[in-house]
Amino acid sequence: MSELTLNGKRILLTHADAFMGPVLIEVLEAQGATVIADTDSLRDPDAPERLVGRAGPVDIVVANLAIPAPDSRVEDVGETEWSDTFAALVDPLPRLLRAVLPQFRERGAGKMLVMGSAAALRGMKRTSTYSAARGAQIAWAQAVGVELARENIRVNVIAQNFVDNPTYFPASVQENPRFQERLKREVPLGRLVAAREDAQFVAYLCSDAANCFVGQVFPVCGGWVQR
Amino acid sequence: MSELTLNGKRILLTHADAFMGPVLIEVLEAQGATVIADTDSLRDPDAPERLVGRAGPVDIVVANLAIPAPDSRVEDVGETEWSDTFAALVDPLPRLLRAVLPQFRERGAGKMLVMGSAAALRGMKRTSTYSAARGAQIAWAQAVGVELARENIRVNVIAQNFVDNPTYFPASVQENPRFQERLKREVPLGRLVAAREDAQFVAYLCSDAANCFVGQVFPVCGGWVQR
């Protein structure tokens, strides 16, 4: 199915060495994409523009932003935790979009997919900072998704949780029997979503077959959130 | 990507001559599936079991159930409209699942995808009967999706609206300038979702790449509902 291939598509992937980065490179390239896999920090306000400037033509931005999730209790959330989390996960989004928008408009097409978190859709203990930042991502993607839809520019967001990745579910966590019990109890799927399953869904959303989705939130979390 | 092919999969498609039926046959077969395209009415309580009985091995059921949507005002919803709508859209679901479940269990795998409606997620005027029936579908799929997840049986539901199809958006509707205005005003995408786009998403969900989704609701409606 030609609409499923990513042949000829240039995909800019951020934080490519963290979170879903490595598996995304593998799966997106296997489906034909040219992946510009960037590993720079995007905290500097000018970094996104510089990144886009050196990336060459970009058809799709996969905003894969990650930090080790703070697990502070409410009373222990400090100013640095808060500002660092937003600086890493939230602030780069409008800068990335602004930077890439001119070429999207010139081409009359473009896509941004945000690798977000279902922690923004369902409350959990000791994740308030992280959830807040992920909530900003989702609401932002819904708004810009609606705003840009008529220009053939599609912005959508994946809301994932319980997906196998080294940033949030490293081996040390997975090996913990209590974590495995929690997985069986709380996640209908009864296992982590495989990194590859998540990446293939990303590949699908990057393909032309998925050009009908705009401003939409897709949970990928083994049924932990159902919509 | 081998996980995306439907080679070797036998997909039972109901009401195959209505709603998304024709395009589903085309797209699913193009991706390698064998489609058992049934066109019988499923209103008779025994029809689903008979259908499954004669279908041979079935890996996936695509429950594509449709009737012309009644557009009665609340005060004009009659007993026949109500019972006919539930008989066509809702009652066949548990019967289909019961009928196919033994072979799913024997094989340790199986999938059902319900072609549902976003009318169940967002209220509209003059659709109360239809919305109620579609709401039953969604809540049912969420429940059985959770119940069967551990057996490698995945039940999910597409909540579509503003998708091009002859049952709900025939040419006569699409040609109406007021409908086109409504589309531009109410649907972020600004156009109908193409039948083929919807069918390709179905194909994706039927593929092994999507084995991580259970009990989930996927809006396909041009951003009219965002999650």
Add this chain to the structure above:
Amino acid sequence: MSELTLNGKRILLTHADAFMGPVLIEVLEAQGATVIADTDSLRDPDAPERLVGRAGPVDIVVANLAIPAPDSRVEDVGETEWSDTFAALVDPLPRLLRAVLPQFRERGAGKMLVMGSAAALRGMKRTSTYSAARGAQIAWAQAVGVELARENIRVNVIAQNFVDNPTYFPASVQENPRFQERLKREVPLGRLVAAREDAQFVAYLCSDAANCFVGQVFPVCGGWVQR
């Protein structure tokens, strides 16, 4: 606050001896309402019209419909369970609304509140029949809520779960230590919502203070569903 009183309001309450019935009578009357507490079965298609006919003027209908929730596995859901559940929980809704609508319109005001279930919003095992019926209620209320909003007729629905009531959480369930553990593990509130808390929210929604809500779903489930 005069908008909070129910003085002078005549509230028709169905299945008044089951589910939230008894506590609703107590709380609604304490806030000044005249409660027409009906205990008849509404399964006969003509029963809602007869009920409204003999009730006299009705300002608000509280559609409190309940049956002992079947807890069959998917494969054990029988035809009778299915049809009985829909006959008890779903089919009376449009009949009740049709019956009361003429006097609502004559008066230029009216309200219906459906006592629904959060089981329609989040899947659980062995509740497929019940969830489906409750899902029909919610989608129906969203649709008619939108349709009738401009006529000052408000239809809304409470999506409750883990609320103390004899129909779904009888003493035998509450005394079970495993149930108490489940409550602590799955329900953020850590306890059942008190019957009186639920009833007071109903009283609030019945009051003129809440005339701004239309077609809306209100979870009342101790945070088990957050919206």
Add this chain to the structure above:
Amino acid sequence: MSELTLNGKRILLTHADAFMGPVLIEVLEAQGATVIADTDSLRDPDAPERLVGRAGPVDIVVANLAIPAPDSRVEDVGETEWSDTFAALVDPLPRLLRAVLPQFRERGAGKMLVMGSAAALRGMKRTSTYSAARGAQIAWAQAVGVELARENIRVNVIAQNFVDNPTYFPASVQENPRFQERLKREVPLGRLVAAREDAQFVAYLCSDAANCFVGQVFPVCGGWVQR
């Protein structure tokens, strides 16, 4: 109903001269509360702690945070707009909660209600900055609501839109016939929610009658969002 009174409750209200501030003072005091109506900016990181320090005992915090909503197109969202919006709407939340938490815990009870926006739940054009900040509020409230529920500390959030208030719907907007048309077309209620209706719902949620709600999002937007 004694649970509905706010007698004896000390409510700290922020930005009391903006957004829902004035009507909240009126309605909360009319129901018996002592309102500590603060009008200071909370942008200084130390401001929330100072505010709580001088407020005396506080039973409930109503986090009414507002700024004139920027209506920039995506390409015009500047660094200052972005950082100002988060500084005003988002960053004060964890600081307020941290400041008030010790006395909540000492008392074994406490409440925070965030006056948030439905713009975080449904995308709109030219609101990306504002929506993102409001999305952070909602996800944060869901997370801390779950975390603190067992301590009898309830955090919930109202997601409002189309509520009459001078910050977002000043007379100049309301007088615009195009706005009135939009209201009739897009908002099922067909009118703005009255300021007083919103404030009464806040009063309800502040009362002991509503002690069963934790981490929950309540849309108040005339049916524009249904849950």
